[in-house]
Amino acid sequence: MTAEAKPRGSAxxxxxxxxxxxxxxxLHASAQLAARGGFDAVQxxxxxxxxxxxxxTLYRYFPSKIHLLVATMQDQLQGxxxxxxxxxxxxxGAAERVAETLMRAFRALQREPHLADAMVRAxxxxxxxxxxxxxxxxxxxxxxILDAMGLDRPTPEQLSAVRVIEHTWHSALITWLSGRASIxxxxxxxxxxxxxxxxxxxxxxRQPPER
Amino acid sequence: MTAEAKPRGSAxxxxxxxxxxxxxxxLHASAQLAARGGFDAVQxxxxxxxxxxxxxTLYRYFPSKIHLLVATMQDQLQGxxxxxxxxxxxxxGAAERVAETLMRAFRALQREPHLADAMVRAxxxxxxxxxxxxxxxxxxxxxxILDAMGLDRPTPEQLSAVRVIEHTWHSALITWLSGRASIxxxxxxxxxxxxxxxxxxxxxxRQPPER
DNA sequence: CGCTAATCTAGAACAAGTTTCAGCCTCGTC
DNA sequence: GACGAGGCTGAAACTTGTTCTAGATTAGCG
Numbered sequence: 001m002t003a004e005a006k007p008r009g010s011a012x013x014x015x016x017x018x019x020x021x022x023x024x025x026x027l028h029a030s031a032q033l034a035a036r037g038g039f040d041a042v043q044x045x046x047x048x049x050x051x052x053x054x055x056x057t058l059y060r061y062f063p064s065k066i067h068l069l070v071a072t073m074q075d076q077l078q079g080x081x082x083x084x085x086x087x088x089x090x091x092x093g094a095a096e097r098v099a100e101t102l103m104r105a106f107r108a109l110q111r112e113p114h115l116a117d118a119m120v121r122a123x124x125x126x127x128x129x130x131x132x133x134x135x136x137x138x139x140x141x142x143x144x145i146l147d148a149m150g151l152d153r154p155t156p157e158q159l160s161a162v163r164v165i166e167h168t169w170h171s172a173l174i175t176w177l178s179g180r181a182s183i184x185x186x187x188x189x190x191x192x193x194x195x196x197x198x199x200x201x202x203x204x205x206r207q208p209p210e211r
Numbered sequence: 212m213t214a215e216a217k218p219r220g221s222a223x224x225x226x227x228x229x230x231x232x233x234x235x236x237x238l239h240a241s242a243q244l245a246a247r248g249g250f251d252a253v254q255x256x257x258x259x260x261x262x263x264x265x266x267x268t269l270y271r272y273f274p275s276k277i278h279l280l281v282a283t284m285q286d287q288l289q290g291x292x293x294x295x296x297x298x299x300x301x302x303x304g305a306a307e308r309v310a311e312t313l314m315r316a317f318r319a320l321q322r323e324p325h326l327a328d329a330m331v332r333a334x335x336x337x338x339x340x341x342x343x344x345x346x347x348x349x350x351x352x353x354x355x356i357l358d359a360m361g362l363d364r365p366t367p368e369q370l371s372a373v374r375v376i377e378h379t380w381h382s383a384l385i386t387w388l389s390g391r392a393s394i395x396x397x398x399x400x401x402x403x404x405x406x407x408x409x410x411x412x413x414x415x416x417r418q419p420p421e422r
Numbered sequence: 423c424g425c426t427a428a429t430c431t432a433g434a435a436c437a438a439g440t441t442t443c444a445g446c447c448t449c450g451t452c
Numbered sequence: 453g454a455c456g457a458g459g460c461t462g463a464a465a466c467t468t469g470t471t472c473t474a475g476a477t478t479a480g481c482g
Contacts, residue, residue, distance in 0.1 A: 167382030
């Protein structure tokens with residue numbers, strides 16, 4: 001019942017330097033193990049040992065394996081967002097640009113399919129106790145897509161389209177990771193769903209369809 | 212290395228009557244436990260005891276908890292498909308009919324949210340070893356949607372749209388189950404993605420756009 | 423520097439999914 | 453009706469996520 005200050009979340013306690021370093025080591029170990037063997041290879045004891053931290057400490061930083069992997073995803077997504085921003089997509093329409101961006105992200109994931117597996121499986125398996133963290137990931141993804149669309153003040157309709165695109169993105173990734181869809185198929189699905197953007201664009205009077 | 216004939220899958224061994232009964236008892240116990248407490252409440256020992264079967268036998272019928280829950284979903288989906296067929300959707304366009312059908316299915320799931328949780332979580336968490344079973348579920352879902360569209364010979368484009376709808380359906384369910392989206396939001400997402408159907412309809416020369 | 427509370431460590435312990443095994447039972451066959 | 457193969461049972465064992473505890477360390481503070 002004491003007002004404990006766990007090193008969780010965002011602004012609970014500022015985290016000392018050593019704590020920040022520990023957290024970073026843990027995330028690094030997690031990503032490394034995940035890259036090697038996917039979700040199953042990320043074993044809490046191994047993560048602890050591999051990052052030079054006691055099991056109890058690992059659990060203090062990340063209250064479950066799912067929390068850990070979702071945090072790993074936040075970490076990776078952040079890097080990806082920065083990378084993507086460096087070379088913005090070149091397509092003419094918003095739909096093309098979003099599709100191009102997502103395909104670029106997809107190719108990045110293909111380079112580490114096991115890591116992708118671990119992160120995506122954790123994300124979709126997460127229950128209510130991880131909602132805040134999953135929500136953060138979702139917001140990051142939304143930001144990436146809106147970036148690609150070149151919007152900063154989207155209409156509700158456009159937000160709906162973006163949500164649907166995210167749904168498709170996650171689910172398509174899963175079907176690919178579990179070997180039920182080919183890379184080509186994922187590409188098609190992404191391109192298909194991105195057409196929704198044009199649909200809402202015509203309804204949104206922001207960018208007049210001067211053609 | 213012996214050519215064992217496990218009571219798995221479709222056509223391995225015809226399954227005797229008692230075996231069929233066992234299988235049914237197991238699925239029933241699974242659904243019941245799931246309906247009570249969701250994914251976590253489906254504990255293999257409990258399923259075994261509750262269906263009057265030894266743990267080893269349970270594992271002979273369903274090689275993992277995920278297999279069991281995916282099979283449970285197949286079972287439930289089949290029932291749902293029959294129910295839905297009885298009263299076909301009444302909307303004018305294919306998009307409306309699909310949206311209506313999915314919303315009807317969604318309301319059915321809302322009646323047993325814990326069961327929905329267990330099934331959907333299992334479905335998205337399934338790895339490659341469950342691919343055939345997950346694929347069956349996917350085909351069942353596709354059949355339901357095509358039914359609602361009133362198609363029996365869809366174009367590749369329409370199949371893409373259906374796949375995207377399925378993606379959205381699964382992912383939207385997950386966000387709802389984990390409390391990150393409201394029922395209203397799921398409705399909007401479904402309606403949004405269903406607009407894709409109209410998009411492909413105009414491109415498909417089957418139903419001439421006689422206005 | 424010395425104190426106190428919080429944090430960290432090592433390790434045991436627990437929970438639930440999964441595997442294994444010895445022995446009994448059932449089914450199809452002769 | 454006896455036989456043999458495979459299926460079923462009961463129980464123990466193993467794995468990995470998670471929790472708990474006692475003692476050592478560390479951080480912040482007077």
